[in-house]
């Protein structure tokens with residue numbers, strides 16, 4: 001089934017000028033970037049986006065990191081895009097990520113792990129709506 005998922009290229013990757021390299025892995029995996037913009041996330045946006053993690057000990061650090069530098073938010077489209085992108089990103093902890101995945105290639109630590117991807121189709125819809133209007137998504 002053709003799906004859409006939400007992606008963020010995180011500050012550790014934008015800082016190192018890796019946007020193009022991450023996008024190459026995404027496109028080589030057969031996913032199409034149907035919306036993309038570079039933004040600086042506000043604290044409110046980051047806290048809302050990561051609300052499910054607000055009781056975790058790393059929440060404050062995570063929010064500070066996500067607003068520390070610009071990020072690139074994206075909508076990716078393709079066959080089973082949610083699961084496919086999670087495969088392409090690799091494990092949350094780059095030390096456990098498989099060869100060829102974005103996190104194995106580029107991520108620095110579990111906190112600064114270069115990319116985010118939605119974990120379900122329902123969350124993809126919620127996350128996309130937090131950053132994009134329908135008119136900004138061109139399939």
Ligand code: CMP
Pocket residue numbers: 053058061062092110111112113115116117
């Ligand atoms: P992400 O997929 O964006 O969703 C939640 C994020 O929390 C995750 O990627 C990591 O960047 C971050 N995270 C998860 N576990 C830890 C941890 N133990 N310490 C710091 N950050 C973490």
